[in-house]
Amino acid sequence: MSKEKASPRDLPDARGRFGAFGGRFVPETLISPLEELEKAYREAWTDRSFREELDFYLRDYAGRPTPLYRAERLSRELRGATLFLKREDLCHTGSHKINNTLGQCLLARRMGKRRVIAETGAGQHGVATATAAALLGLECEVYMGEVDMERQALNVFRMELLGARVIPVRCGSRTLKDAVNEALRDWVTNVDHTHYCLGSVVGPHPFPTLVRDLQSVIGKETRRQHLERTGRLPDCLVACVGGGSNSIGLFHPFLDTGVRMVGVEAGGTGDDPGQHGSTLRLGSIGVLHGARSYLLQDDEGQVLETHSISAGLDYPGVGPEHAFLKESGRVEYVGVSDAEALEAVDLLCRTEGILPALESAHAVAYAARLAREMGKGASIVICLSGRGDKDVNTLMAARSRGGERGGEITAWADHDSPFPYNPDPPAPFRLPG
Amino acid sequence: MDGKTRLEKMFEGLGGRPALIGFHTAGFPDRNASLRICRFLLEKCDALEVGIPFSDPVLDGPVIQQSSFRALRAGFRPRHIFSLVGELRKASDKPVLIMTYYNPVHRMGHGPFCEAAAEAGADGILIPDLPPEEMGDWRETANRHGMAVILFASMTTPDERLRELGGLTQGFLYCLAVKGTTGLRESLSRELAPFLEKARRLCSQPIVAGLGISKPEQCQEVGRLVDGVIVGSALVKAALDAVIAGEDPAIAVSALAAQMHEALCSG
Numbered sequence: 001m002s003k004e005k006a007s008p009r010d011l012p013d014a015r016g017r018f019g020a021f022g023g024r025f026v027p028e029t030l031i032s033p034l035e036e037l038e039k040a041y042r043e044a045w046t047d048r049s050f051r052e053e054l055d056f057y058l059r060d061y062a063g064r065p066t067p068l069y070r071a072e073r074l075s076r077e078l079r080g081a082t083l084f085l086k087r088e089d090l091c092h093t094g095s096h097k098i099n100n101t102l103g104q105c106l107l108a109r110r111m112g113k114r115r116v117i118a119e120t121g122a123g124q125h126g127v128a129t130a131t132a133a134a135l136l137g138l139e140c141e142v143y144m145g146e147v148d149m150e151r152q153a154l155n156v157f158r159m160e161l162l163g164a165r166v167i168p169v170r171c172g173s174r175t176l177k178d179a180v181n182e183a184l185r186d187w188v189t190n191v192d193h194t195h196y197c198l199g200s201v202v203g204p205h206p207f208p209t210l211v212r213d214l215q216s217v218i219g220k221e222t223r224r225q226h227l228e229r230t231g232r233l234p235d236c237l238v239a240c241v242g243g244g245s246n247s248i249g250l251f252h253p254f255l256d257t258g259v260r261m262v263g264v265e266a267g268g269t270g271d272d273p274g275q276h277g278s279t280l281r282l283g284s285i286g287v288l289h290g291a292r293s294y295l296l297q298d299d300e301g302q303v304l305e306t307h308s309i310s311a312g313l314d315y316p317g318v319g320p321e322h323a324f325l326k327e328s329g330r331v332e333y334v335g336v337s338d339a340e341a342l343e344a345v346d347l348l349c350r351t352e353g354i355l356p357a358l359e360s361a362h363a364v365a366y367a368a369r370l371a372r373e374m375g376k377g378a379s380i381v382i383c384l385s386g387r388g389d390k391d392v393n394t395l396m397a398a399r400s401r402g403g404e405r406g407g408e409i410t411a412w413a414d415h416d417s418p419f420p421y422n423p424d425p426p427a428p429f430r431l432p433g
Numbered sequence: 434m435d436g437k438t439r440l441e442k443m444f445e446g447l448g449g450r451p452a453l454i455g456f457h458t459a460g461f462p463d464r465n466a467s468l469r470i471c472r473f474l475l476e477k478c479d480a481l482e483v484g485i486p487f488s489d490p491v492l493d494g495p496v497i498q499q500s501s502f503r504a505l506r507a508g509f510r511p512r513h514i515f516s517l518v519g520e521l522r523k524a525s526d527k528p529v530l531i532m533t534y535y536n537p538v539h540r541m542g543h544g545p546f547c548e549a550a551a552e553a554g555a556d557g558i559l560i561p562d563l564p565p566e567e568m569g570d571w572r573e574t575a576n577r578h579g580m581a582v583i584l585f586a587s588m589t590t591p592d593e594r595l596r597e598l599g600g601l602t603q604g605f606l607y608c609l610a611v612k613g614t615t616g617l618r619e620s621l622s623r624e625l626a627p628f629l630e631k632a633r634r635l636c637s638q639p640i641v642a643g644l645g646i647s648k649p650e651q652c653q654e655v656g657r658l659v660d661g662v663i664v665g666s667a668l669v670k671a672a673l674d675a676v677i678a679g680e681d682p683a684i685a686v687s688a689l690a691a692q693m694h695e696a697l698c699s700g
Contacts, residue, residue: 015566023566023567024564024566024567025535025562025563025564025567026562026564027492027561027562027585027587027609028561028564028584028585028586028587028589028590028598028609029587029588029589029609029612029613030589031564031587031589031590031594032587032589032590032591032594033589171498171502172488172489172502177489178489181489181490181491184491185491185492185494185613185614188492188612188613188614189611189612189613189614190612191589191612192612285539286536286539286540287535287536287539287562288489288536289489289491290562292539295536297536297540299540300510300511300512300537300540300541301487301511301536301537301538301539301540301541302487302488302505302511302537303488303489303536
């Protein structure tokens with residue numbers, strides 16, 4: 001029997017493929033452990049007691065459901081569509097990452113693994129893994145690029161407080177990509193007793209599906225909350241895309257609707273290689289970290305260095321389901337520059353009293369532009385995937401560079417900035433609370 | 434050709450002893466020096482694997498990582514592998530295999546890659562991150578150009594799958610001697626002997642062990658259970674150390690390979 005047109009929500013297929021993307025490009029040593037993981041996950045997902053335990057922790061420990069907040073002042077300032085913020089920044093540990101790590105650590109415990117490892121870029125996934133591991137009594141080690149340890153020093157300390165060991169990664173670009181490499185090397189060595197708690201919808205099958213299913217709680221809640229609030233679905237969803245976990249979590253429950261969806265990648269400082277993390281917008285098809293997807297690579301297949309002011313988007317790969325959604329045209333993928341993201345931080349702080357993570361600020365920046373385009377009466381949901389406390393050092397450094405920022409904007413932008421650059425000297429930054 | 438591949442002829446001509454297959458990272462420390470190292474190695478070994486340096490060597494430990502990064506920094510490009518293999522083919526009739534991560538092959542395209550490899554005179558291609566399930570038309574394409582597609586087996590591989598891999602592989606079955614990345618190991622895993630015995634039982638092709646085998650004594654010990662031993666990191670480390678010390682890496686590498694060869698002959 002052949003289906004005329006399968007819903008994109010039914011993917012992946014039995015081999016872990018989203019159309020031409022995904023799969024399991026791993027060494028033989030990991031084939032059998034990945035099959036075991038897939039089986040354990042399928043069993044757990046249909047086991048009521050597992051789901052109830054996960055729901056319990058998501059509600060009573062992580063603070064779900066998170067609010068869908070109508071950002072009145074922000075909407076008014078932009079004089080356009082109504083903006084809603086899905087407040088994943090209010091989750092325990094400060095980002096959506098906890099949705100995934102609670103699920104995976106419960107699964108690790110169910111599989112009898114006593115140790116979990118993770119990679120982290122911004123440190124949010126590392127903190128969320130360390131948290132879930134502490135909660136469930138698992139040993140935890142986190143790989144983090146040396147560059148990222150510097151720019152996210154606060155999160156390094158948090159992980160250590162939580163009893164995790166943070167292992168600096170000194171090879172390659174010393175960022176997220178190399179942290180994934182090191183975590184894979186650890187996993188292939190210690191696979192008997194270790195679960196790799198992968199933080200995004202990347203990697204070999206079943207990770208892209210497993211992480212998506214755990215993050216889909218974002219979109220399921222959003223759908224229900226928006227319906228309750230307005231009696232209809234939103235017109236547009238906007239989320240940032242590094243590996244793509246918060247975005248797929250928001251988008252997936254809407255895939256079979258007509259709702260417009262926009263994924264926002266790191267535009268960095270320009271479109272030349274090494275200046276950005278715009279994998280879907282500027283990359284090509286390749287195989288990295290166990291899956292076929294889009295990739296920033298040179299013409300001989302070597303992976304390129306990337307840049308973003310936000311560590312969480314500083315990654316040359318992207319989840320295979322996003323590659324599929326790009327090819328099918330269901331989701332638009334765009335870029336937002338470092339400078340625009342910084343402006344969006346200011347904008348959200350000033351109008352709503354919310355300090356977003358630099359990653360999430362990319363989504364805010366593009367949504368601000370869309371709000372003007374789509375105009376009054378339209379409704380846009382932004383996934384505010386994390387809070388910005390971890391970024392204060394980066395923000396302070398950006399502020400002290402001061403006047404450079406105007407230059408950066410004109411050097412990059414091929415469009416007008418969504419909100420005018422304020423030439424007045426900015427007020428000093430203050431931590432909330 | 435008389436119908437037999439170079440790999441088949443190699444295994445037949447060993448007179449009962451296990452083969453020594455050496456490895457070197459192509460382009461390390463630079464193109465010319467790596468050609469010289471490979472030539473020296475090929476003299477001491479029964480066959481040679483040359484690795485294409487890749488930006489993200491997830492399956493490699495620190496030694497091969499370092500050699501790969503240095504090769505890339507010295508300007509080595511994946512397509513240079515073909516001229517390197519071509520030069521080796523002029524000098525020797527022993528089997529030469531190309532080891533690569535999948536992405537450079539994916540990028541170049543299956544057909545063009547195999548065509549260039551065949552033209553250079555390679556005998557087979559090993560891609561550790563391309564399991565049979567993901568091969569697409571890789572196997573047919575490689576075979577059309579006379580390239581053997583060599584598969585891997587691991588201690589984590591279930592029996593049924595091990596039997597399948599043993600049936601599918603061409604030339605030999607590459608049995609991963611450790612769970613983990615390439616690199617030097619002080620001692621061999623206790624799980625290794627039972628695994629190799631099982632592979633022998635379930636697979637009719639020659640059995641070759643590699644990964645983590647770093648000393649002549651280890652070659653000898655593993656050699657008793659297999660048809661061949663692959664040594665990578667230990668040889669690359671000898672080259673790295675020599676380069677750092679300002680000595681000739683080709684001589685250092687071939688001296689170590691000679692010791693290993695002797696250990697295998699007297700095993």
